[in-house]
Amino acid sequence: MTELALVTRFEKHRARVRHAALWVRLAAAAAIAAFALTTPGFLTPLSLNALFTAISFVGCVAVGMTFITLTGNIMSLALGATVSASALMFLATLSFGIIPAFLLTVLFAVIITGLQGFLVGHFRANPILVSIAALSLLLGGAAFVTGGHRIYPAGEGLAMFKGRIAGIPKEALCFFATVLAGQFILSWTRVGRLMSMVGSNFRAATAAGIDAAMIITAAYVIAGACAAVSGVLLAARYGSGDMELGAGYDYTAIAAVLVGGTGISGGSGSTLRTLVGVTVIAIIEVVLLLRGFSEQLQYLITGLIVLAVIMLHAAGEKR
């Protein structure tokens, strides 16, 4: 009887926390919306376009990060560097034509992250440490290959990434497509379902006959492909690249994943939520910019908001 009683009490408590978390979340969303809509200049096509473009690059990384978080591996600190390296790869292989260059870039990024996924999944290596090692290798390797110089496009065709379709920047369209593809994998495919099982409980997944190492590798492979997309978009936008291009994207991406409500402990999550997370963070940044806050203050406030959201989340998950 003891257990039953405790369980009931515990359930109620947890349901309350969940409810509270939901309400705070809705209230926060309303506050941000009100704040944004009352900011002069926010609802202009110009700033909205800038907003969409801005979230596209880091947004793709955040979609990839969602897969890593979802499979129970917290985050990768190497995704930003993978974005940069992908951009360099894309620029350097443009001489083969746009499509071959794109495919080579995706292959390149997928190998980088896939190897990390293999180490994490097969040997249960600590994902953060593996990503730190990968970050170091990527930076060192890139410096060695490029000699520290900027890379310029080796061929033509970057212009096709510029412009709009139906009034929406092409970068944003690529990002939305990535989000939808990610969400499709997570909710509608077997591998997506298996990812949430592995992320929820690695040992139970193994005992149920799931090749958990393979599933984790798959998640990293998807993260690599997302980073490659981001790298290609960045390369096309700036027309040249170095290893600074994607620096810091990993942090923003994990913040977006958490703000969106994907649990840090794995097992649940969605790229649509991540889209919301990316958008919320970007809106806050744009609004602060439009209201004339200094850059330092923008960083501070964004940091505080992200911290608050994460704390809220931790309270909801606490057991």
Place this chain on the structure above:
Amino acid sequence: MPVLAIAGVTKRFGPNTVLKNVSLSLEPGEIRAICGENGAGKSTLVKILTGLYAPDEGTVTLGGAAVDIASPQHAQELGIALVAQELSLAPALSVLDNIWLGNREVPLFHRRNSLRVRARAALDQIGLSDLALDTPASALNIGRRQLVEIARMLTRDARILFLDEPTATLSDVEIERIFKALRALKAAGKTVVYITHRLGEVFDVCDTVSVLRNGELVGTRRTAEIDRQQLMELMLGRSAGEMYPSWQSQSGAAALAVKNLQVPPVVRDFSLVAERGTVTCLAGQIGSGAITVLRALAGLSAVATGEVEVLGQPMRLRSVLAAQAANVQFISEDRAGEGVFLRLTAERNLVATKLRQHTKWGVLARPKLRETAAKLANAVGIDRTRLRSPADDLSGGNQQKLAFGRWIGGTEPGVLLMNEPTRGVDVGARAEIYRLIREFCDRGYCVVMASSDLEEVLGMADVVVTMYRGGQVGRYRRGEVDMHRALADITHPAAAA
């Protein structure tokens, strides 16, 4: 005069009363056993007396004066100590440091000498005079660690020690050491409260026994005045037996044949033949290897070797996928860690192993999956309205049913392996799980389960295999073995002859 007495203690959690009007008193120099089934209220009682919970009603008197035990720290000051089931030694620290760890007397700058002397005295008192104070805790085996914990409580001048299942993970030699220590404490006039599931120990070391059932104290007896059978009846409130389904035991064709299974360092040279349509129970204490054998057969051991044949075909060990390909299915003893996906919904848990059948070109047929989940929920007796709840919100019994449901509906009956199928499952759900197990048998499954609960073993088995220290002691068909014999087998195989 009693050293500690409680009167009319009642504790409620929400609508449930978990302790009802419990009164008992403890004398100095007494070893008191507290027995009862899971959920009888034992741990709640201990938590009240060690300051973790406050009672809703009733009084606690310590040495004649009423006290209100506010917190575990307060309990420590009052001379009440709890030796936890989960060991709480810091492995990297020395025995000496561990003994003084968390003690409120220790000043910021240790007066090493007096601390050493007192720690030494405490160790000597419980028969650890050969243990050097500077040995790191990590170098001690589990039994000795438990003893060091007891020494820790002695340095805190504890007058009343609570031991919560101290022997659950110990070997016989180590258990004997603990008993020796307890007798030494008794001789020194301390009071020991001993919580155990092992009825044998009650008679070995305890003077008196208090039995709890459904939160009520059903009685306190001198161990000299009752026997095992009477104690069990006190605990259960009925004769053991109604819980289990009745069936006609018969033998079937061999479905699982294991030869010379080795799982270092636990299992040596284990062989087994289990039949279709029957339940084979491996009975053994923790450490006997019963659980290890089934884990190895499920492909979850990386070091297992031996020959295994399933339904006439050889099966490769050390691979979960190979075991599943051979139609060997496994229900883990560690439900939260390995058995269910606590954070996923009940529905997702039920169809965890059924995804492949419902996938085309990698895409899930979600409506069909939902249908399958509803059918399985029906088959194992889980309310359909709970399918969307996380497994975490379900009771232990319902979680175990999720683990069962996963294996229902295979193409043909295979081998079902279960470790401790009713651990942490309350009495009502237990009977349902036993019924499910029989249903698997009736469908032609070969069921093999490992259990340390002898009552369950005798109630469920067509064939009982008793195990001790990694090997088989005896093999009996239903009716050929009784509680006494089985217990003798799993504890002292030499005496079983």
